[in-house]
Every structure is written in structure tokens, then in C-alpha cells.
Amino acid sequence: MSASSTRAATPHAAHHGSGPVVWAAxxxxxxxxxxxxxxxxWLVVPVLLALILYYFLYPxxxxxxxxxxxxxxxxxxxxxxxxxxxxxxxxxLMPRLTSQLTQWQETVDRYVQGxxxxxxxxxxxxxxxxxxxxxxxxxxxxxxxxAQSTGNVADHLExxxxxxxxxxxxLLLAPFLAFFFLRDxxxxxxxxxxxxxNAFFEKTLFLLHEIDRTARxxxxxxxxxxxxxxxxxAAGLWLLGIPGPLALGLICAVLAWVxxxxxxxxxLLVVLVAxxxxxxxxxxxxxxxxxxxxxxxxxxxxxxxxxxxxxxxxHPLITVLMIFAGGAVAGVAGLMLVLPVLGVVMVxxxxxxxxxxxPRLMARHRHAKALRRIQASADL
Amino acid sequence: MVKxxxxxxxxxRLERLHELxxxxxxxxxxxxxxxxxxxxxxxxxGEVIFDAGEEGQAIYIIASGEVLISLPEAANGRRATQAAxxxxxxxxxxxxxxxxxLVAQLGPGTFFGELALLDNSPRSAQARAASPCELIIFFRDxxxxxxxxxxxxxxxxxxxxxxxxxxxxxxxxLSMSAHQHLL
Numbered sequence: 001m002s003a004s005s006t007r008a009a010t011p012h013a014a015h016h017g018s019g020p021v022v023w024a025a026x027x028x029x030x031x032x033x034x035x036x037x038x039x040x041x042w043l044v045v046p047v048l049l050a051l052i053l054y055y056f057l058y059p060x061x062x063x064x065x066x067x068x069x070x071x072x073x074x075x076x077x078x079x080x081x082x083x084x085x086x087x088x089x090x091x092x093l094m095p096r097l098t099s100q101l102t103q104w105q106e107t108v109d110r111y112v113q114g115x116x117x118x119x120x121x122x123x124x125x126x127x128x129x130x131x132x133x134x135x136x137x138x139x140x141x142x143x144x145x146x147a148q149s150t151g152n153v154a155d156h157l158e159x160x161x162x163x164x165x166x167x168x169x170x171l172l173l174a175p176f177l178a179f180f181f182l183r184d185x186x187x188x189x190x191x192x193x194x195x196x197x198n199a200f201f202e203k204t205l206f207l208l209h210e211i212d213r214t215a216r217x218x219x220x221x222x223x224x225x226x227x228x229x230x231x232x233x234a235a236g237l238w239l240l241g242i243p244g245p246l247a248l249g250l251i252c253a254v255l256a257w258v259x260x261x262x263x264x265x266x267x268l269l270v271v272l273v274a275x276x277x278x279x280x281x282x283x284x285x286x287x288x289x290x291x292x293x294x295x296x297x298x299x300x301x302x303x304x305x306x307x308x309x310x311x312x313x314x315h316p317l318i319t320v321l322m323i324f325a326g327g328a329v330a331g332v333a334g335l336m337l338v339l340p341v342l343g344v345v346m347v348x349x350x351x352x353x354x355x356x357x358x359p360r361l362m363a364r365h366r367h368a369k370a371l372r373r374i375q376a377s378a379d380l
Numbered sequence: 381m382v383k384x385x386x387x388x389x390x391x392x393r394l395e396r397l398h399e400l401x402x403x404x405x406x407x408x409x410x411x412x413x414x415x416x417x418x419x420x421x422x423x424x425x426g427e428v429i430f431d432a433g434e435e436g437q438a439i440y441i442i443a444s445g446e447v448l449i450s451l452p453e454a455a456n457g458r459r460a461t462q463a464a465x466x467x468x469x470x471x472x473x474x475x476x477x478x479x480x481x482l483v484a485q486l487g488p489g490t491f492f493g494e495l496a497l498l499d500n501s502p503r504s505a506q507a508r509a510a511s512p513c514e515l516i517i518f519f520r521d522x523x524x525x526x527x528x529x530x531x532x533x534x535x536x537x538x539x540x541x542x543x544x545x546x547x548x549x550x551x552x553x554l555s556m557s558a559h560q561h562l563l
Contacts, residue, residue, distance in 0.1 A: 065413065065416075071416065186416055190419060198421055202436075205419070205437055205519045367427070368428075
């Protein structure tokens, strides 16, 4: 029998992508999961970091396994080496960090001051061109409110320090979880596979593989997106003449891991730098805002669909819409988590849809169940 | 460090794997690596392992029991109902799909579904357990990953696969020439 005729003859081969019901279920499940994840962020964030760490360390573990080392030993060795490296870097940087802490406080104060001055200058320029605004004394009102709300940098240190202390135990979970992912990931896959009926076994194996591939592709996409954002921003900032374009671009690109909110923070940072380093030239800050707007558009409508969206094989429209939906459902956490969660739910949903709508697979499962029932009651 | 890379003692499971034709050339250390990639399934007599036309994702190695490989009947539309019919008296299916087109009956140590390891083509025949059997399953993507990262193991397995395919082609050619001779 030829391949084409066999393919045409089977219900499985007749399947052409998931239907609207499956997609509605995928989107609803994603939103529901985001709502749940928002409530257990203390666990979700370390798991997410552990996954990034897992995909970062996995090649080293695999290399050791393929050189004859047991999985347990390879996972332990690589995790220990990573922790040792982080510890050494921490110890090496600690004296420099502590010595610069007071200087950082002054620097932050200087940049906040620069930003406030830019805002004040902009509002006064507006007042000059708009008599109603001048009569409302907008610049004075905003300046007074900013002075009340911002205060001194030292005032904000306490909540930041408390936040770091509260999150530290949770974040310390990440390497611990990554170690177990590295050591027992395959066992978990086998454990899950063993629980699946024979009729669906191959499909389940494929599903687990696809989930792994999707997660890997997502995190690789994230790295690609960071590189693209860094390069675009650095090029723009360099053209504007703002100092340290590459470092600023990298910080903003990492902040952009949180869609929208991260970008706004990054934009604010660049504007503050531009306003402080060029106090006599406010147009530089406006140019920086323009550049950021352009990069934001590029990021949302070109880079993200090209990298993360493409890695998840999502339609760009769905990527953009789901980012909005994630933000609406679960805020900042939703923005961060929506794409990886959607990617995994999509793979699971499509595979379950494929199995449930395949009459042949379902018939085989019923047949196997009947055989087991008969075997169990054979001598009764 | 040297101790970590030392070849560990063999286990009954590894010895059993070593007896399978696909892994006969692998060393203990290599078997341990492959063992981490394998899955085990148990099938009852009459249970379908895979159907013709299905997308193949894995190769199956028979650890115990027997498996029937058969070409499907022309009328695939009736298959689902036929396959579910079971004789309550004997506990055996009354009529099995593919009984009319039996290609081979395979025993312990042999393997089938190997084309799935090489390409994405659909299964060319149906596999069904002829007796209660235990199968070892090697997923295609694990094999591809092994090809990318461990050339020695994959070359040994590939050589066994090539030998198996060569034997099968020779027997097919022989049977075709015998058939022509009879005509």
C-alpha cells in the first residue's frame, strides 16, 4: 500500500490543525492559569527562573552524561559549579559594590533631579504657549506634588530592602529546583508517559517532547529579543550621543522582559539619563522619548512576533492580543507569563484535541480497555 | 573525578538490553546512556500497538512476547468497529484487522517500526500483540538527539538498523523473484 493512500485512509491523517473550540479552550485555560499563577507568584517566579537556569545548564549536564557520567553526578557537578561561580563572582564584586553604594545614592538623586528639572522646564514651556495652563500654574502644582511624593532616595531604600529580603528565600529556590529538573527531568517524563494508556502513548511522548521544545524555543526567543532590543536601542542612543549606549540598551532590553511595564521603566531611565547629562538641551530628552516609542513599536509588532512569537509558532496577532489579555487578567505577572503559559497550553490543548477527535485512537483505547477487563475477569 | 566517569557494574536490566539485536554492539556505559532514553510498555494479546498510516514516532523492541505485523485491509472505514469485537468465551478478538495481510510474526529481541526512526513517513503496516508482550520503546526525537550528541552510540545503532533493513530487502527480493518464477 502506498504512503499516500494509507495516509488518506486514516482519520489521524485527515486532521488539519485545531478548530475554534480547541483554540477557545486553549485561550480560556491560559487566562485561568494566569489568574492562579498571579496568586502563587512566590512559587511561579522561582520556577520560571529555575527553568531558565535549567535550559542554560542542560547542555553542560548532557555533555557530561554523554562522556559516561551518571545523570545524578552530572546534575550535581554542574549545579555546584554554577553556584560556586556565582559565589566567586559575588565575593569578587562585593567590596566594589559596598564601596559604591553611597555613590549610587548620589547618582540616583542626581538623575531624579535631572528628570524633575526636565519635567519642570517642559511644563513651563507649555505654560508660555498656553495661557489657560499658565493661569492654572500647572508647573508649580506638579513640582510641589513631585517634591512631596519622591522625597529622598534614602526614604525608598527601606521598602526596597524589605522587598529583597522577602523575595530572597523564594528566589533561592531557583537553583534548587533547577538541580532537580536537571537530575529528574527525564524520570518525570517517563513517569508521566507510564501513566498514559497504550493507545495514546506515542502521541504523549510527542507532546512531552513538544512542550520541552516550546519552552526551549521560548527562552531562546527571549535571548534573541534581548539582543535585538539592545542593538536597536544602543544604535539609536549612540546616534543621539547619549553616553553608555550599550549598557543602557542592555538594561532596557532586560527590563523589557516584562512587556510594556518593563519598557516604560527602561524609557524612563533613558530619559532621565538624557535630561541629566544634557541639562541645557531638553530636545535630547524628547529625542530619547521618540526613540523609545519607535523601539517599543518595533518590539511589540516586529521583534516579539519574530522571536518569541515565532519560536512558539504563534500568529503575530494572537501574540499581541494574548499579551494584552495577560496584562488585563493578571497584571504585570500576566504580561510576563502569558507567552510561555500559552505556548505550553497550546501544545497540550492541540494534542488532546488531536487525540479526542481521532476516532481510531479512541476505538483502540476502548478495545484495550475491553481486553483488560476480560483478562481481569477471566476466571471469575 | 575519575571515579565519576568509571564504568559501573552491569545490571540484569542492562544485560537484558544487551541481548536485544539493536543494542548488541553497545558497551555497558553506552547501554546505560541508552537505557535512560527508553520506555517500557505492556500489551495484551490482540491489542493494537500502532496502525498503518499513523505518524510513526518511535521504534519498538520486543523484550518478551510476540507481535504480528500485517498490512491493512482495503476498507479502512470499517476498521474501528471490527477491531473492538471480542469473543467473550475465548477472550480473543473474533476478527482482527490485518489477519488477511500478515507480513511477519516477530519474537523477543527483534524490533519493528524502525522506519519511524529514519523519516517522518507514516507507518506502512499495522502491529498487534500476538501474545501478552513487553515492549521497549525508543522515541525518535531521543534517537535524533543521540545522533547529534553521541556519534559512537548512534553509529552502532544505525549499523544494526541498516543490517536489519538490508536483510529485509534481500528477503523481499527473494520472495518477489520466487513469485515471478512461479508465474
